[in-house]
Amino acid sequence: MHRQQLLTMHHVDGLELTELQRRFRSEFGVYTHRGNIWKWLNAPAQALPVLDNNEDIHSHACGEFVLQQLQEGVSREMVVSQLLQRYLVKATEQRVAAYRTYREQRSEYWTAEKLTRLHWQTLYTLVSLEQSLGARMTNHQSRAHKALCDRLRSARTALCINAEIAEEIQQEYR
Numbered sequence: 001m002h003r004q005q006l007l008t009m010h011h012v013d014g015l016e017l018t019e020l021q022r023r024f025r026s027e028f029g030v031y032t033h034r035g036n037i038w039k040w041l042n043a044p045a046q047a048l049p050v051l052d053n054n055e056d057i058h059s060h061a062c063g064e065f066v067l068q069q070l071q072e073g074v075s076r077e078m079v080v081s082q083l084l085q086r087y088l089v090k091a092t093e094q095r096v097a098a099y100r101t102y103r104e105q106r107s108e109y110w111t112a113e114k115l116t117r118l119h120w121q122t123l124y125t126l127v128s129l130e131q132s133l134g135a136r137m138t139n140h141q142s143r144a145h146k147a148l149c150d151r152l153r154s155a156r157t158a159l160c161i162n163a164e165i166a167e168e169i170q171q172e173y174r
Helices: 002-012 017-028 034-041 054-059 063-071 076-087 093-106 112-125 142-163
Strands: none
Touching (some): 002 017, 002 034, 063 076, 076 093, 112 142
């Protein structure tokens, strides 16, 4: 526990050696020689792990935390800071953003990129140059509006069948 606290004081709090020694003595009641602390902190075994790729983050205990925070709208900068404080690991803002994309593309999340990759061809078959799925309607074109809504419903149904998902119950277009 003392070692973990020393690492936190040094890497997270950024304490210099004298302040680190004083704070450690006041919190734990243990005197440590400055040279020994410095030697221990600079040993290769005490270097913080750096999460360099998506698999590193995914295999670490922080993986779900990173994904959850980013999906909740927490900034990348804040997530990187929290990784250092909570897990004593280093990562870059670009790496955590790439990790979110990696996780969402591997799973059942629907992103614009995944829809494009998997369903673009199906969507193209549902439209043509002669017939549009969207158009401006005036009040006098209610029959045309109904036809447009029917085409949109059939396009949605075709996409759901192709994707093998259930359609959600939709309210009638008005």
